[in-house]
Amino acid sequence: MHRIRVANRHYRRSSMERTIGIGLLGAGTVGGTLVRRLIGESDAIAKKTGLLFDVRRIGVRDLGRSRAFEITEGLLTDDPFAVVSDPTVDIVVEVMGGLDPAGDLVLAALDAGKPVISANKELISARGPELIAAAERAGVPFLFEAAVGGGIPIIRPLSETLAGETVTRVLGIVNGTTNYILTKMADEGSTYAAALEEAKELGYAEPDPTADVSGADAAAKAAILASLAFGTWVGFEDVHYEGIEAIAVEDMVFAADFGYTIKLIAVCDRTGSGVSARVHPAMVPVEHPLASIRGPMNAVFIEGPAIGSLLFAGPGAGGDPTATAVLGDVIDAAREMLAGAQVAPRIMMSPGEIVPFEDVRTEWYMHLMVDDQPGVLATIASGFGQAGVSIRSVWQEGVDSQAALIVVTHAALESSQRAALASLEQIPEVLEVAAIIRVLGDES
Numbered sequence: 001m002h003r004i005r006v007a008n009r010h011y012r013r014s015s016m017e018r019t020i021g022i023g024l025l026g027a028g029t030v031g032g033t034l035v036r037r038l039i040g041e042s043d044a045i046a047k048k049t050g051l052l053f054d055v056r057r058i059g060v061r062d063l064g065r066s067r068a069f070e071i072t073e074g075l076l077t078d079d080p081f082a083v084v085s086d087p088t089v090d091i092v093v094e095v096m097g098g099l100d101p102a103g104d105l106v107l108a109a110l111d112a113g114k115p116v117i118s119a120n121k122e123l124i125s126a127r128g129p130e131l132i133a134a135a136e137r138a139g140v141p142f143l144f145e146a147a148v149g150g151g152i153p154i155i156r157p158l159s160e161t162l163a164g165e166t167v168t169r170v171l172g173i174v175n176g177t178t179n180y181i182l183t184k185m186a187d188e189g190s191t192y193a194a195a196l197e198e199a200k201e202l203g204y205a206e207p208d209p210t211a212d213v214s215g216a217d218a219a220a221k222a223a224i225l226a227s228l229a230f231g232t233w234v235g236f237e238d239v240h241y242e243g244i245e246a247i248a249v250e251d252m253v254f255a256a257d258f259g260y261t262i263k264l265i266a267v268c269d270r271t272g273s274g275v276s277a278r279v280h281p282a283m284v285p286v287e288h289p290l291a292s293i294r295g296p297m298n299a300v301f302i303e304g305p306a307i308g309s310l311l312f313a314g315p316g317a318g319g320d321p322t323a324t325a326v327l328g329d330v331i332d333a334a335r336e337m338l339a340g341a342q343v344a345p346r347i348m349m350s351p352g353e354i355v356p357f358e359d360v361r362t363e364w365y366m367h368l369m370v371d372d373q374p375g376v377l378a379t380i381a382s383g384f385g386q387a388g389v390s391i392r393s394v395w396q397e398g399v400d401s402q403a404a405l406i407v408v409t410h411a412a413l414e415s416s417q418r419a420a421l422a423s424l425e426q427i428p429e430v431l432e433v434a435a436i437i438r439v440l441g442d443e444s
Contacts, residue, residue, distance in 0.1 A: 019052040023089030025059045026096030033319035035069045059083040084109045094118040110134040115333035119146035125223040125236040143329035148221040151321025152314045158228040167229040169303040172266040174221040176296035176317045177205045177212035215241035218279045222266035226277040232352030240357035241279040274353030282440040358415040363439040369432040372403040376429045383423030388416040
């Protein structure tokens with residue numbers, strides 16, 4: 001067991017201070033950083049909160065791996081259920097990631113009446129209602145501020161501060177890897193492959209970046225944001241997502257020429273027929289606050305009738321920012337636990353309609369390569385019109401016998417946009433659909 005020493009000899013423990021036993025599931029980047037802070041910053045935390053935290057068990061996969069924090073004999077275990085069942089552990093912190101065995105461990109801790117803090121967006125987006133219900137039954141907190149946006153405080157504002165606001169829309173840049181890649185492509189003309197490789201070298205991308213670049217990571221976060229914002233649970237399976245792999249440098253150039261920049265955006269909307277959530281590359285107007293979010297930063301933009309708009313921005317990943325959010329939840333959970341009162345659920349979900357992506361109104365940017373012949377544009381426009389999609393603007397540049405044709409549509413149902421796209425396949429003069437990128441608008 002770690003014994004926390006007082007670095008400042010003039011500092012005396014208050015009689016109001018209480019020692020709280022912490023059990024961690026996972027000791028990677030976030031978990032290791034949290035352990036170091038709980039030990040190294042114990043006095044500062046105690047002065048602010050009156051709470052003393054003692055790390056009592058840590059569940060890890062590999063007992064022989066070197067750690068960036070001091071190891072006390074008996075602290076580590078490769079049996080994660082031993083952490084949950086340890087009677088000296090008051091609060092369980094889950095930072096191991098994944099669905100299994102994390103989900104069963106969290107559920108077991110809640111059923112045992114122990115508060116749980118998690119940074120696991122995959123787990124929450126998949127089993128959120130079940131875990132929230134378990135926390136409600138046990139009357140203990142289940143907190144996950146670090147699951148979206150790392151160090152950006154967004155879960156608590158949505159679930160508490162804005163609980164009385166009818167939030168209408170949430171937009172987010174919630175994946176630092178993709179934002180770094182797209183920033184490099186826009187600012188320096190880097191190819192997607194080159195920007196991804198640099199992101200790996202700098203530690204912004206995992207060795208296997210599939211979850212990031214495919215949009216799956218952002219989709220899990222979008223599900224959580226939509227659920228909290230609208231009070232209707234949106235699961236990961238309800239979120240349509242697309243990645244950035246097909247974005248080309250020339251589309252970055254076209255976007256800039258038209259007054260846009262390309263970002264991977266999580267879009268969560270409340271409509272008259274229900275709620276929706278989606279993740280995809282989008283042309284963001286340069287005057288929009290999200291357009292200025294660069295590099296590996298994250299941001300969440302919230303709209304509502306009373307608040308107007310709010311922007312939360314900051315570092316969205318990494319050990320220090322994420323551990324800060326986890327630590328805040330640990331302190332909050334300890335205070336509620338020591339208060340001795342039944343904890344009311346902060347997240348109330350009611351039944352609601354999930355709008356399929358095909359029924360969402362979207363605007364499209366299309367980059368086509370066509371034979372440069374008279375009448376081609378009229379044929380394309382006719383196909384769009386028959387699908388119920390009107391064209392907002394067209395730009396054409398000839399290249400020998402071919403032409404690059406940029407078409408931007410007005411808002412229409414996603415299904416109608418796709419029908420218009422299908423009509424292009426019947427036009428021999430359309431040689432290639434080089435890119436399709438949705439345009440961020442009000443889609444009203």
